[in-house]
Amino acid sequence: MLKRKALASFKRMTVAFNAVEDEGRTSSVLLSLQHSFEMLLKAALVHNNVPVFDKSLGRSIGFDKCLQLSRQEPNIKITDAEAGTLRAIDALRDDEQHWFNSVSESILFIHARAGVTLFDDLLNRVFGERLADSLPVRVLPISTEPPMGLDILIDQEFSQIQELLQPGRRARNEARARIRTLLAIEGHASEESLVSERDVDRVEKGIAQGRPRDAVFPALEQISTAFSGEGPTLAVRFDKKGPPVKFADDNSDAAAIREIDLQKKFHWxxxxxxxxxxVSLPRLLALRQHLGIDDDTKCFYVFEMGSQKHPRFSDNALKHMRDSMKSLNMDEVWAAHKPVGRGTSPRECPVEGCAQASQKQPS
Structure with missing residues (x-):
């Protein structure tokens, strides 16, 4: 049933994309495309016996949680690049549904076509089916313009934003709408893809001050597109290039710093x-100590609420620990790190590569 709903929404997306009427077309495309992927991810999770209900709320989980669980499920294998595509589609849909943005035809096409590619990949990977098997033979994909790489499209959008923000243009609302679109596209390279007004404000300020594109949209420098085939067989895939953007100190360009929802990132x-x-909680603690999880800012964060402290972990922590357990002997890790008085001293670590200097007990 979930897979049928996914396919139904996907078909509605194709109808909306090829509509002759422009009014409301972008909204219809993005709403149906995002919904089709949420239903497909839920179908894939249920197919692999992964619960999709939040017991505390008594409701099914949302898109973000579906994506998190699908990345962790070995039989679904959502890659980083695929997760980026899904985050960007969700972020574009979010502003289109709840506020407004300005999505050019070329940007809409490249994300819709990447959606076609990814939907077919996931359908085949999980269920052994092809998207073409569920589409009528009369479907005729048509585009009056050849596809352009995302870097070219971003350059065009950035140039238009610069023009719109020129003194005397009175086009600030349109410029901010285009800024929201580029911030949403950052979801390809960043786990934080939802757009806040504060992010729009700092980008607008940076552009008005004459900052270059890579200073206000650093994450966009990491995204590349790959095309294969042509016509009905055209496949579009996004990928990340180069090292991740890092800010080493408080002297970093403030126009490039994006707000991050830490509770969304550190959710475990x-x-x-x-x-x-x-594993048991004591053995989990031993593994955390052995791998230095609690000292890694990408893996561990403590939320302070008054006098209470709540340690939380990211998907990076889960992946690091899961991958390490494939090669580690957990009995040796436990023997090396279990509390003093229960056998082996924590300082006597028989595991190769174990760093035990100045260990502290995390909360």
């Missing part, structure tokens, strides 16, 4: 991690 509790990795 220790109990949830232990359950996911199928």
């Amino acid at each position: 509790s220790a109990t949830e991690l232990a359950k996911k990795l199928e």
